Amino acid sequence: MTLQVNDLEVKYYLDDNTYVRAVSGVSFSLEKGEALGIIGETGSGKTTIASAIMRVLPENAEVRGSVLLDGKDILSMDKEEFRRSIRWKRISIIPQYSMNSFNPIKRVGDQLVQIILEHTEMDVHQAFEKVMKLFEQVGLPPETFRKYPDELSGGQRQRAVIVSALLLNPEVVIADEPTTALDVINQARVISLIRREILNSSRSLIYITHDIALVANLSTKVATLYAGKIMELGDVRKIFKEPLHPYTIGLLSSVPDIRYGRVRKLNYIPGDPPDLTKEIKGCPFAPRCKIAESICFTKEPELRLVDGRLVSCHLVGERKDVGTTNKS
Numbered sequence: 001m002t003l004q005v006n007d008l009e010v011k012y013y014l015d016d017n018t019y020v021r022a023v024s025g026v027s028f029s030l031e032k033g034e035a036l037g038i039i040g041e042t043g044s045g046k047t048t049i050a051s052a053i054m055r056v057l058p059e060n061a062e063v064r065g066s067v068l069l070d071g072k073d074i075l076s077m078d079k080e081e082f083r084r085s086i087r088w089k090r091i092s093i094i095p096q097y098s099m100n101s102f103n104p105i106k107r108v109g110d111q112l113v114q115i116i117l118e119h120t121e122m123d124v125h126q127a128f129e130k131v132m133k134l135f136e137q138v139g140l141p142p143e144t145f146r147k148y149p150d151e152l153s154g155g156q157r158q159r160a161v162i163v164s165a166l167l168l169n170p171e172v173v174i175a176d177e178p179t180t181a182l183d184v185i186n187q188a189r190v191i192s193l194i195r196r197e198i199l200n201s202s203r204s205l206i207y208i209t210h211d212i213a214l215v216a217n218l219s220t221k222v223a224t225l226y227a228g229k230i231m232e233l234g235d236v237r238k239i240f241k242e243p244l245h246p247y248t249i250g251l252l253s254s255v256p257d258i259r260y261g262r263v264r265k266l267n268y269i270p271g272d273p274p275d276l277t278k279e280i281k282g283c284p285f286a287p288r289c290k291i292a293e294s295i296c297f298t299k300e301p302e303l304r305l306v307d308g309r310l311v312s313c314h315l316v317g318e319r320k321d322v323g324t325t326n327k328s
Helices: 046-054 079-085 108-119 124-138 142-146 154-166 184-197 212-218 236-241 246-252 294-298
Strands: 002-013 019-031 035-039 061-069 091-094 172-176 204-209 221-226 229-235 303-306 309-312
Touching: 002 046, 019 046, 019 061, 019 204, 019 229, 035 046, 035 212, 046 061, 046 091, 046 172, 046 204, 091 154, 108 124, 108 142, 108 154, 124 142, 124 154, 124 184, 154 184, 184 212, 204 212, 212 236, 221 236, 221 246, 229 236, 229 246
Parallel strands: 035 204, 035 221, 091 172, 172 204
Antiparallel strands: 002 019, 002 061, 221 229, 229 309, 303 309
16 A cells, blocks of 8 residues: 655635635555544644545645546546545544544434445444444443533543544544543543554554654654645654754744753744744745745755755755754
């Protein structure tokens, strides 16, 4: 299995002449058993990438580029073919807000059984058994089947959403901020489930979050996203140990690191993200970057291979002082 995202671009039209360029030129690949973490500030385009792959963007969105699954562009499929052969069967999603995942006036178990019946040759009894087996795997009691979504706790709902994502044994699971709004105990349960049911079963994972520590624990590679563009992409251990892009360095230095004990000072990235309704000349991070030069404001950098990872920066590899020495 290979998932290849090529030059993905998503615009949200506000009116005939105004649009938000939410994602611009995003490319990455995912092989069987790999886990890609996508991190970035709020509004960087993380959820839009997930929605584009799953083809659940709103009507005011325009999508360009391609998403190839084993060489076939799933964005160019007609909607019915995609629904029948891709969504849930080969690619599924654990969305950010579990409350929105279920019909509030139907029982949870009935909704899950219906997904199975629509996409497989199983009968009702077989579908019921499948759901109950998954409930047991994720630690949900049997009575969950007969309950309505609002009768479940936040942690139970999120585990039920994980069940829906695993029902048809997909090859790729997209987890979009799956621990949002959960308490610490339920966060730990959800992460444990993702590790056991997805990563340990040779499925591929796209993990979208702002929680850098979770990416370090769950991912094999990581992409830092800023203003809809990838700033740095590569092996998670290499990037977290020696980040090169100034934005990646800023992100990693803004969270605690036990290696530094109490001595390390936490930093923050000054300034605000750019207005994505306006044309951006040069690097989108340049106005917030403390090492930016004149070229950074006039010419857009390309993703290029530097020290075993892809980096979108004119200065990385060109100036000796650009890299991890720039953390302080």
